[in-house]
Amino acid sequence: MGTGSFGGGSSGALGRASSGARYASEPVLTTKEKTPSSTFFRSHGTSDGPSVDSASAVARETFAQRGVGDYMTKMVSSTAVRGCFEELFLVGVLLRQQQNWATIEKQYAVRDAPGCLADLATMITRKHVDSRSSEAFREIAEAAVTDVLLAVVGEDDDVYLDGRGKDVFAAVAKYGAKVFASLAGYYLGSVLYRAAARELPALDEGQKLALQQATQKRADFLIAKFGHAFLSKTVDEKQTTYRQLLKVFSDNPDWFQENLRREI
Numbered sequence: 001m002g003t004g005s006f007g008g009g010s011s012g013a014l015g016r017a018s019s020g021a022r023y024a025s026e027p028v029l030t031t032k033e034k035t036p037s038s039t040f041f042r043s044h045g046t047s048d049g050p051s052v053d054s055a056s057a058v059a060r061e062t063f064a065q066r067g068v069g070d071y072m073t074k075m076v077s078s079t080a081v082r083g084c085f086e087e088l089f090l091v092g093v094l095l096r097q098q099q100n101w102a103t104i105e106k107q108y109a110v111r112d113a114p115g116c117l118a119d120l121a122t123m124i125t126r127k128h129v130d131s132r133s134s135e136a137f138r139e140i141a142e143a144a145v146t147d148v149l150l151a152v153v154g155e156d157d158d159v160y161l162d163g164r165g166k167d168v169f170a171a172v173a174k175y176g177a178k179v180f181a182s183l184a185g186y187y188l189g190s191v192l193y194r195a196a197a198r199e200l201p202a203l204d205e206g207q208k209l210a211l212q213q214a215t216q217k218r219a220d221f222l223i224a225k226f227g228h229a230f231l232s233k234t235v236d237e238k239q240t241t242y243r244q245l246l247k248v249f250s251d252n253p254d255w256f257q258e259n260l261r262r263e264i
Contacts, residue, residue: 037061040207049206055214059192060261062199063218069257072195075134077250080141083128085187088148089243091124092180095152095172101165112165117153121145136198144190151186152176184223184242189216221264222249222256229255 036057043050063072075081094104101112108123110116125142153159153171163171179186192215197203203211223245230240230248240248249256 040210041201043207044204046206049204050210052210052213052217055207055210056217056264058200059196059211059214059218060263062196064261065199068199069260070253072260073250073253073256075137075140075195076191076246076256078134078137078141080125080129080133080137081144081191082246082250084124084141084145085184085246086243087124087128088145088183088187091120091149092176092183095168096176096180099169099172101169104165114162114164116165117149117160117163117168118146121149140191140194140198143194144187147190148179148183148186152179184245185216185220188219188223188245192216192219218260218264221262222259225259 036051036054040050040054040058043054062068090107094100094107101116104116104120105111108120108127110119110123113119121142124145125138129138129141150157150160152175153163153168154175156163156171159167159171189212193212196211196215197208200211223242226245226248230244231242233240
């Protein structure tokens, strides 16, 4: 699956009542005690930045924390995160194949006006988020939708924030095929990055980039495992596709959590 480039996330717990970052402060370690994850935190503020391997260790250890696995299952099962993911498959057809903003307006009540793509992102999340949604789930879903729709216009803020329908379609024609072909990878990569970042102390730009790459690698690993185990198999007379990715994770929590924390 394809990888994406995502914006920075905020640190802090995932919204659990008694959770708190495991790495709220950097541990003081001797040379013999240094680990890949400690190397990641020691890089804060340095010019070189951490390696992706050290960021991968931090991501794996974060997802392996007691309670985090269960919480991640609840997150990918949530109406906000799962609902927005599945909605983006429909949006992909409208943006890439139909390319008629009148159809989008009819479906989502978003007029062809400056900033219509950003307005569409708002309507997608509003459709799947309600007052019962966890604040963390809502923020992660909103950010992942924004990340995907920014990617389909080539990370062009002007098109995303100020473009009209014709500008959006022109950018999608140039950049969208790759993104929509790997929609599960782009979306899940963003979700895992932002979920991990919420469990960690504030990161500098180099650490954010390394963590983005590490969580994207883990997202691609999970999707590959999903492909081998579930893709194209018939369940209840329906063939499993990538659109069912988060549903499969929800229905198979032990499998999901085992692969979420596995060494890769």
